[in-house]
Amino acid sequence: MLETYLVGGAQDVNNDPTAFLDSVKQALKAGITAFQYREKGTSKLTTDEKAGMARVLRKLTREYGVPLLIDDDEELALKVGADGVHVGQKDRRIEKVIQRAHGKLIIGYSCNQVDQVTKANSLPIDYIGSGPVFATHSKDDADPVIGLSKLKQLVSLSTHPVVAIGGINSANMAQTLATGVAGLSVISMVLQSNNIGLAVSEIRQLLFNLHS
Ligand code: TZP
Numbered sequence: 346m347l348e349t350y351l352v353g354g355a356q357d358v359n360n361d362p363t364a365f366l367d368s369v370k371q372a373l374k375a376g377i378t379a380f381q382y383r384e385k386g387t388s389k390l391t392t393d394e395k396a397g398m399a400r401v402l403r404k405l406t407r408e409y410g411v412p413l414l415i416d417d418d419e420e421l422a423l424k425v426g427a428d429g430v431h432v433g434q435k436d437r438r439i440e441k442v443i444q445r446a447h448g449k450l451i452i453g454y455s456c457n458q459v460d461q462v463t464k465a466n467s468l469p470i471d472y473i474g475s476g477p478v479f480a481t482h483s484k485d486d487a488d489p490v491i492g493l494s495k496l497k498q499l500v501s502l503s504t505h506p507v508v509a510i511g512g513i514n515s516a517n518m519a520q521t522l523a524t525g526v527a528g529l530s531v532i533s534m535v536l537q538s539n540n541i542g543l544a545v546s547e548i549r550q551l552l553f554n555l556h557s
């Protein structure tokens with residue numbers, strides 16, 4: 346499920362909600378295996394518009410049998426019938442999210458430090474997201490780059506599946522996957538591509554080769 350994990354919101358496609366939806370549709374057609382709706386940063390959508398977009402994405406992802414996760418907001422995830430929620434270290438405290446959503450939603454948690462992974466190991470969550478592995482332009486307040494060796498260390502420590510995020514592209518995706526991560530999370534590699542189908546296929550092909 347976490348293999349080819351697309352993340353994004355309208356801010357990642359020229360702040361154009363229609364173009365964003367069209368891009369997500371292309372990515373679903375091309376075979377992404379999970380989608381996280383992450384509306385933030387320079388996003389101009391109101392709370393209501395965001396909820397409306399989440400509902401449209403719920404319908405769309407369901408048509409393709411792809412799990413929908415919502416960034417940060419477990420209430421919105423529950424309201425629109427999403428499959429999961431992804432929370433960062435700076436978002437609402439993970440314990441509160443677990444209390445509200447455990448057993449109802451897939452819970453993803455961002456961890457990029459040894460102590461964070463150790464703590465996550467004791468929590469009933471479903472996966473951790475680690476990064477930025479490489480420099481990224483898609484997150485203004487991104488933590489410092491962790492690099493491949495740190496990612497590998499976190500993978501070996503984690504009892505949960507690890508998804509890599511941050512600056513993953515065609516040139517570095519094979520090395521990233523070689524750290525033992527369960528999947529690759531990308532924003533710009535897919536949403537800024539002028540050939541979304543091809544970008545998704547590249548990741549899928551890499552995973553296919555690994556597993557065959
Ligand atoms: N968390 C860590 S890096 C990042 C997030 C949401 C942005 C990833 O975007 P890109 O374009 O794949 O580098």
Ligand code: MG
Nearest residue numbers: 417432433436
């Ligand atoms: Mg967050």
